[in-house]
Amino acid sequence: MSKRCAPILLVLLLLGIPGVLMAQDAAAPQIDNTKVGMDTMWTLVTAFLVFFMNLGFALVESGLCRAKNCVNILFKNYIVFSVSSVAFLLLGFGLMFGDGNDYIGMSGLWFAGGADNSPLTGAAYQGVYSALNWTSVPLSVKFFFQLVFAGTAATIVSGAVAERIKFGAFFLFCFAMVGVIYPIGGHWIWGGGWLAKMGMFDFAGSTVVHSIGGWAALSGIWILGPRLGKYNKAGKVNPMPGHSLTSATIGVFVLWFGWFGFNPGSTMALDWGSIGHIAATTNIAAATASISAMLAMWFISGKPDLSMTLNGGLAGLVAITAPCAFVSMPSAFLIGILAGVIVVGAVFFFDSVHLDDPVGATSVHLANGVFGTLCVGLFADPSVCPAASVVKPGLFMGGGMAQLMPQLIGIAAVGAFVLVLSSAFWFLIKMVYGLRVTPEEEIEGLDVGEHGNVAYPDFRQVESSHLASR
């Protein structure tokens, strides 16, 4: 891809064709420099935190996989953000936020190069990215913030399909994911599309980011099939423990840290009356979900289990992502408790139907992405902070089905769309390039087969780990 771009770009550059992203008309008199400055700083700093979540995903996923596949998983998690950066710049941003119709954006593609007079807002805004005309930051900041979100959706997939997918197949899927699937689904909710018009709300992306990633992961798992030896003939589940709980724990701390960018930053403005509330709800949901997942496993298996507790924390974070700005602290407390239980149940459920997800990504991101989106319809309270004024009260807050109904429709529509489209892309890649490594390579480990390399050459490995999938 990038190889082909190089000469084209060079030609463009030498011809002097202006492809400049983000030049500002800085002299426009209506701009409040202080407000724009503060909103820009907040949006950029939180975007940096969201970028850092790529490290968190890399470590959670590699830590929960076996050492023989470690290079491969780290590599996928590293390159996915580079691919996302390219695909979102050349295509995705325009499809998601460019003006178009209710279903797809059709302006401002190719280097996000559409007309735009940001940071002017509202009626003063003139340009092709109307769906983002509410935030008073320059276009470059809007693009960058949305890019780091797009990267997250793709990285969710990598863990679920780990330990058996070909590196090149995943590399190709990332372009489809960030260039096409995520932006179109996102356009419906954040790009002014039909779900937004219907009144569905997803503050920071339980659906847009997490369940879109989760549905794409689910279709990948289904098409790939389970790892060799994961489920034996009698249907029994063969545990394949991850190679480093240190990596996994670092990863979850990094993700929790990054989520303070993800949720409070989704204001895309220094909305001081809301961002502290959002940070607090985000945090308490992660906390109570960690504890409830820990206690659930302690009850089930007699001992507290670290990896399930870590996934509990992530489950709470995913679940609070949609409602973080719309619910009270006690509601967030309760949402977390439920999320922690849901992730434990989902892990057992997916294993029971032989959908093999080595790191539990679907249990975390899909199950709790759906649950969190639902929670807006259940717990929303427009009075909790300024950012909540847009929602209708949830079912448990006396609002009946008014807010719950659009949430349900949104969940179902996005799910069906992503399942179908991502399955189509997986099948296409399977036909053209192939999806799965050979059984020999899977047993030996993908690091040697795909990369001619191992992650830890100086350390002696336990033999059975290499043979665990036999």
Next chain:
Amino acid sequence: MSKRCAPILLVLLLLGIPGVLMAQDAAAPQIDNTKVGMDTMWTLVTAFLVFFMNLGFALVESGLCRAKNCVNILFKNYIVFSVSSVAFLLLGFGLMFGDGNDYIGMSGLWFAGGADNSPLTGAAYQGVYSALNWTSVPLSVKFFFQLVFAGTAATIVSGAVAERIKFGAFFLFCFAMVGVIYPIGGHWIWGGGWLAKMGMFDFAGSTVVHSIGGWAALSGIWILGPRLGKYNKAGKVNPMPGHSLTSATIGVFVLWFGWFGFNPGSTMALDWGSIGHIAATTNIAAATASISAMLAMWFISGKPDLSMTLNGGLAGLVAITAPCAFVSMPSAFLIGILAGVIVVGAVFFFDSVHLDDPVGATSVHLANGVFGTLCVGLFADPSVCPAASVVKPGLFMGGGMAQLMPQLIGIAAVGAFVLVLSSAFWFLIKMVYGLRVTPEEEIEGLDVGEHGNVAYPDFRQVESSHLASR
């Protein structure tokens, strides 16, 4: 705990009882939106950095312990922040900052739900958290910032009691620590209590956070006793090297990074004349302490030692925490040098009296927490930056005992209080639940015994590491 809360909460929610934390009266005319916005951003961003210190503690502590206990230590460091989030929300915040008397806060408990018209300040403030009425940020931001500090105090304990405490015992102690011990001690100094009235100053918590954590750790060490085999019959110390200096080094870098939130953020306001000075004093103390600890060990043992140097850096950070806003750069330079020497001496001292602290937490946080608090009385100079205007000159700055005396009283009072109360909690847990794992489990490693798990299943371990404590 959380299991019991769930039904209660659900009832509350369904009854529509308002338990909303942090709703703002945004229309109050006296609010300076720009100032509140900037103060809120600074306080939140620095709070995120302080949250991230949990990762630092997890890695320092796990890296300095043996591989067979790694899951256990990571788990304790992970869950402690979740417990802190719950305990501080339901109880601690009100005890610490709620209006009450000189010894304890008695308002605004249970979901931090007291009356409050933040971000109004000073005379315009009306609410039950008067001790925090000086900072113009919303209540949610005050709560969140103070929460991440509370979490730090508890996490200090986990390293000191590592490699022999039962997981459940530590889990229970965390509730006591963040729900009761830390908030009451903190109320005396930061909550408008008797030490604050006496004129004691502890800018960012050498005493409030670090030595409270350190005293609680010390009582735990004393009650638990040393690890098996640490001190042999002849009184000789058996070294038990940590399993990953990579983890320990990452941890210290993360902590140093987080400290730029801890100290400069403790302004809880964008005090531009002070925060750069605080960042610079914090940094130079960490630097000179690292070098002095390194040189001290080089002199003693003939070789520079990495783990002692890392603890030297932490020692400098702990020591500068109380005086960071009150002292000049040359004073900070000197405080660091002394802190690096003190931590080396303290490690040898604690070993000599058979108080077994696997990671040196008491040497870092207790010894230097006390030393740093003292430094306010020795080096304080009210002219160094705006935030320093509240202190009296220190002994070496010509102020005599005026500032030193309240520091001494504060150190002694907090030490006595925490030693007594935390010992009481440790004994209570010992009676009710038991504190220490069996000798067999300790020798095999707590990961298998407590969690049925190991941190690195794919790697071959050195046998003697499993038997080192025999």
Next chain:
Amino acid sequence: MSKRCAPILLVLLLLGIPGVLMAQDAAAPQIDNTKVGMDTMWTLVTAFLVFFMNLGFALVESGLCRAKNCVNILFKNYIVFSVSSVAFLLLGFGLMFGDGNDYIGMSGLWFAGGADNSPLTGAAYQGVYSALNWTSVPLSVKFFFQLVFAGTAATIVSGAVAERIKFGAFFLFCFAMVGVIYPIGGHWIWGGGWLAKMGMFDFAGSTVVHSIGGWAALSGIWILGPRLGKYNKAGKVNPMPGHSLTSATIGVFVLWFGWFGFNPGSTMALDWGSIGHIAATTNIAAATASISAMLAMWFISGKPDLSMTLNGGLAGLVAITAPCAFVSMPSAFLIGILAGVIVVGAVFFFDSVHLDDPVGATSVHLANGVFGTLCVGLFADPSVCPAASVVKPGLFMGGGMAQLMPQLIGIAAVGAFVLVLSSAFWFLIKMVYGLRVTPEEEIEGLDVGEHGNVAYPDFRQVESSHLASR
């Protein structure tokens, strides 16, 4: 060093001689508190991110070296920032930014203690740091931001000379690097020296930081010679794979994250029209460089290689550092592609001439530092954002040699200066202290020889790794 300082400092303190850094005259009427506050916050937050890059360097370098040298490399990367903090405070900051002549600063040495009325700017500024009078932040903030940059230059060296240099020799060289070499070279460009006057531009330091570090590394590599066994008699290159690709991957993510401080923060002001653009160009160059390096190695060796891809990302970041504020997004896209190819070529080139750089630091920082500086002269476009208004159009933008010529002169002059001066320091250290460990120690690993320690005592190592250099 610090040992000798302690008594001197104590005397100064006891005599009451004011050595106070950074006291502000806060009452000056011309200060715009909002602007100063916002600029201060942005500069400090980005400085914290740059500080965090020390962790990134520590992990990239240790991950790409062998386990037997891991403590040593972590230790070097840890202590280098402490040394930098001391050397820049006592000497370097004044040499770099103090008023002087075109070649060296000669004011404000020793605790950065010169006269200064920051945050006043321009004509209102009165003080000895005129070269920084354009940024409206307090002196403490200027110092702190510049310090974290200085630390970066020194840490680049540590990887290149790894696995054979004596710890003490590197420790001494750091003082020379941050106290003398970096500040003088930096004075020429950022301190108002002769290259600045000639019109050379290096926005965030492709030359000032990265190629100064790279040239010093190159001279070190040349004087030290290759590791034992790296090149055999037939001239064949013996690969010595790093011990943890997990560490290396974490390191690159941390560096990429930190670079969002490095480049956008180099505005040293909340220039909202520029910082988003800078973040976006920085990111896309890292992304396309990662992909082009990956594809280049895939083409060459038949398989995608993780460590080369990681170095590709770093190469893109280094290359975009000088031009990040001066070029359009398509130019940044292309600069990244080229950087990724350059780093692959450079790695093969340095090996072909038997310059042994275990981590590829010269290929990343020197080759791409030079290339990035050149890119200002090739791709600069003064219209891309407000911060670009100072440059002349580059060669490909129709500007002819106007901007390219000063870039070429700057590259050559800095290269010659650093090569000569750093070689002199390396030879001096070699004479006085010795540079290289004994062959026995090198084969056994520097961890045991230099530090009496190993990084991972609980894990069994592959024997051949200890003997790989035979």
